[in-house]
Amino acid sequence: MSRLAIFGGKPEIDTPFVPYNRIGEAEREAVLGTLESGLLSGYIGAPGPEFEGGPEVQELESLWAGMFNTAHAVAVNSATSGLFAALGACGISPGDEVIVPPYSMSATAVAPYVYGGIPVFVDIEADTFCLNIECVRATITDRTKAIIAVNLFGHPARLGELRALADSHGIYLVEDNAQAPLATENGILCGTIGHIGVFSLNRHKHIQTGEGGVCTTDDADLAFRLKLIRNHGENLIEHYSAQSAQDLVGFNYRLSELSAAIGRVQLNRAKEIIAEREAFALRLSVGVLGIPGLIPPHVREGCRHTFYAWPMRYDRNVVGVPRGVFIQAMAAEGVPLNGGYVPPLYRLPIFAARESRGGATECPVTERMHSSEEVGFGICAFELSDRLVDHIAAAFHKVYENRAELERLSTDSHAQLT
Numbered sequence: 001m002s003r004l005a006i007f008g009g010k011p012e013i014d015t016p017f018v019p020y021n022r023i024g025e026a027e028r029e030a031v032l033g034t035l036e037s038g039l040l041s042g043y044i045g046a047p048g049p050e051f052e053g054g055p056e057v058q059e060l061e062s063l064w065a066g067m068f069n070t071a072h073a074v075a076v077n078s079a080t081s082g083l084f085a086a087l088g089a090c091g092i093s094p095g096d097e098v099i100v101p102p103y104s105m106s107a108t109a110v111a112p113y114v115y116g117g118i119p120v121f122v123d124i125e126a127d128t129f130c131l132n133i134e135c136v137r138a139t140i141t142d143r144t145k146a147i148i149a150v151n152l153f154g155h156p157a158r159l160g161e162l163r164a165l166a167d168s169h170g171i172y173l174v175e176d177n178a179q180a181p182l183a184t185e186n187g188i189l190c191g192t193i194g195h196i197g198v199f200s201l202n203r204h205k206h207i208q209t210g211e212g213g214v215c216t217t218d219d220a221d222l223a224f225r226l227k228l229i230r231n232h233g234e235n236l237i238e239h240y241s242a243q244s245a246q247d248l249v250g251f252n253y254r255l256s257e258l259s260a261a262i263g264r265v266q267l268n269r270a271k272e273i274i275a276e277r278e279a280f281a282l283r284l285s286v287g288v289l290g291i292p293g294l295i296p297p298h299v300r301e302g303c304r305h306t307f308y309a310w311p312m313r314y315d316r317n318v319v320g321v322p323r324g325v326f327i328q329a330m331a332a333e334g335v336p337l338n339g340g341y342v343p344p345l346y347r348l349p350i351f352a353a354r355e356s357r358g359g360a361t362e363c364p365v366t367e368r369m370h371s372s373e374e375v376g377f378g379i380c381a382f383e384l385s386d387r388l389v390d391h392i393a394a395a396f397h398k399v400y401e402n403r404a405e406l407e408r409l410s411t412d413s414h415a416q417l418t
Contacts, residue, residue, distance in 0.1 A: 004402045006332035008408070012395040017382040020204065023262070030261040038351040043254045045232030047239040047283030052227070055261035061214070063267050064199075070192050072223035075260060076230055077176040079200035079213035081253035084114045086196040086215060087146065088248065089225035090172040092117040096145035101131050102344040102358065102366045104150045108176050109345045113354060116143070121346050121358025123365050127298040128340070129311060129374070130157035132365070137165060139358075146172040149192045151180035152341075153376075154306040155299065159185050159193040166195070174198065178213075179308035181206055182274045186302045191216050196226070206308065206380055208272050209259040227267050230254060233307070249320055273306035275304050279299040280384045281307035284377070287393025291400050293318030294375075310377040311341070321406045326399060333395040337377055340370040352405050 003009030025109045034040070034056060041118045042054020052058060057075050062231040064073035076082045084107075092098060094116030102121040102124075104378035109119045122135045136147060147166055159175065166173040177183075177191035178200035184190060191197030196219075201212030217223050225248065230238060233250035255263075266273075295313035299305045314323050327337045344366050345351065346359045360367050377392070 002398055002402075004329055004332065004399065005054070005334070006258050006329045007164070007405060009292065011332065011334045011397070012398055013388070013391050014021075015334070017334075017336065020380055020382050020384075022207070022266070022269070022412055026265045027262045030265045031258055034257050034261045039257055041254065041256050043231055045250070046235050051231060051236065053254065054257045054260070056257040056264060057255055058268065060255075060264045061261040062218070063264060064214050066357060067267060067270070067304045068189050068192055068197075068216055070197075071218040072226075074217075074226040074230060075255040075263070076215060076253040077255050077259075077281060078211050078253075079176070079202065080111075081197050081230075081251070082198035082200075082213040082215045083107055083111040083148070083174070083176060085109050085229040085253055086096075086174045086198055086227045086253070087115055087228050089196065089222045090146050090174065092145055095143065095222070096143060097141060097143045097357070098176050099131075099136055099139055099147040101148075101150050102128055102154070102346050102363050103341055103369060104176065104345065105178070105342070106345055106348065108148055108150055110350065111148070113350075115206065118143075119351070119356045119358075120144070121344075121356065122150075122368070123363040125403065126313070126365050126369070126373075128155050128300060129153060129369065129407055130155060131162070133158045133161050133165065135161065135362075140165075140169055141170070146173055146174055148174045148176055149194065150176040150178075151183060153196065153297070153311050154180045154183055154308040155297070156180065156183050156185040156190050156303050159187075159190065163193050163195075172196070178202070180203065180306055183306040184304040185394075192218075195219060196222055200390060201263055202377075203406075206277060206306065207263070207270050209255075209262040212255050212259045212263055214263075238311075238321045248291075276334065277379050278307050280307070280386075281305075281310045281379050282311055283386060283389045284393055287390060288396045291328065291396060293320075294396060294400065302388060307379045309341075309381075312375045312377075314373055314375045316372060319400065319403060321403050321409075323375060325406050325409045327375065328405075328409065329399045329402075330395055333398060335377070335391075335392050335395045337375050342370070342376050344370055 044050040096274035175194035
């Protein structure tokens with residue numbers, strides 16, 4: 001057996017990982033064309049054609065709606081803005097409850113606070129890391145107004161079932177689809193199954209504009225409300241005689257023409273880019289298959305997983321060493337891994353200081369994933385190749401085969417690792 005790098009052996013990978021970047025010549029040309037046009041933003045927050053934004057924004061929205069087979073696409077300056085706009089479009093008001101997962105980026109759970117709503121944390125499934133629908137079902141009350149389902153790491157939540165559940169209670173389903181563009185459930189694209197879908201174009205997503213996002217919906221009224229929230233809509237209520245939106249507050253969630261130009265080009269390349277990331281992830285899953293205690297990402301039957309990240313289940317009882325020790329050994333082999341995605345959101349001070357529901361006792365699966373049972377690799381964080389992926393898989397095998405040597409780290413008083 002090869003000596004572990006953590007004990008002085010040769011690392012499996014001895015060159016640093018290069019950050020992921022799929023911006024190329026076509027994107028540069030699009031930006032230069034926009035700069036030469038002199039129109040960096042086409043918006044005016046007042047009635048008229050410029051309320052809808054400039055030509056690049058409108059072209060991106062048209063292309064997006066076509067690719068995702070949705071009636072409306074509304075570009076925004078981030079997925080965070082998109083989530084805030086989505087809850088506003090759904091009419092969230094003070095005291096309304098919004099069901100959210102605790103294993104997500106913080107904006108998912110903060111969004112209800114923008115409108116005085118109350119986030120209600122509901123546990124996740126152990127195999128997909130997405131909302132547990134039975135827990136959702138048991139949590140709905142007469143105060144529940146919406147559910148935010150996160151298609152975490154690129155895998156669909158149980159969207160069809162969640163939509164049916166939401167419809168049966170007369171509430172909204174919002175998809176946080178920031179990490180799962182072109183993922184599908186039963187052949188239907190994620191981001192189009194809920195009443196509103198929210199996509200991200202942030203710099204480390206599959207396709208990106210630096211900052212940006214898009215909301216999708218088949219509901220014309222929701223699309224109109226999204227546009228009002230995006231662009232100072234309080235100035236247009238009288239013009240459109242929109243009495244149902246008279247208490248709506250608009251923001252500046254507008255996407256620039258430069259970002260939209262990049263997004264238009266990236267969207268045209270989306271199928272190629274996402275298929276490449278998916279292929280690397282599946283190659284890695286095959287590469288580690290059969291290592292006891294290391295469980296590659298689960299893909300539920302009928303679903304396409306587009307692998308923003310590659311989340312592996314870690315069984316310490318089988319492997320025999322704490323997760324943190326294993327991660328430390330992999331880092332020495334040149335492979336950066338994450339131990340758990342984020343701390344459960346209900347631990348953040350904002351949720352202790354303001355009204356919310358749910359927590360550790362209600363979310364034991366989330367607690368386990370964070371503390372000891374999930375290991376992640378950033379498929380969209382780094383430039384990859386088949387050869388590099390094979391070396392990553394080899395590093396997993398090397399560390400596992402030498403796991404007995406890691407026992408000394410497990411008992412090191414300075415390595416308080418789980």
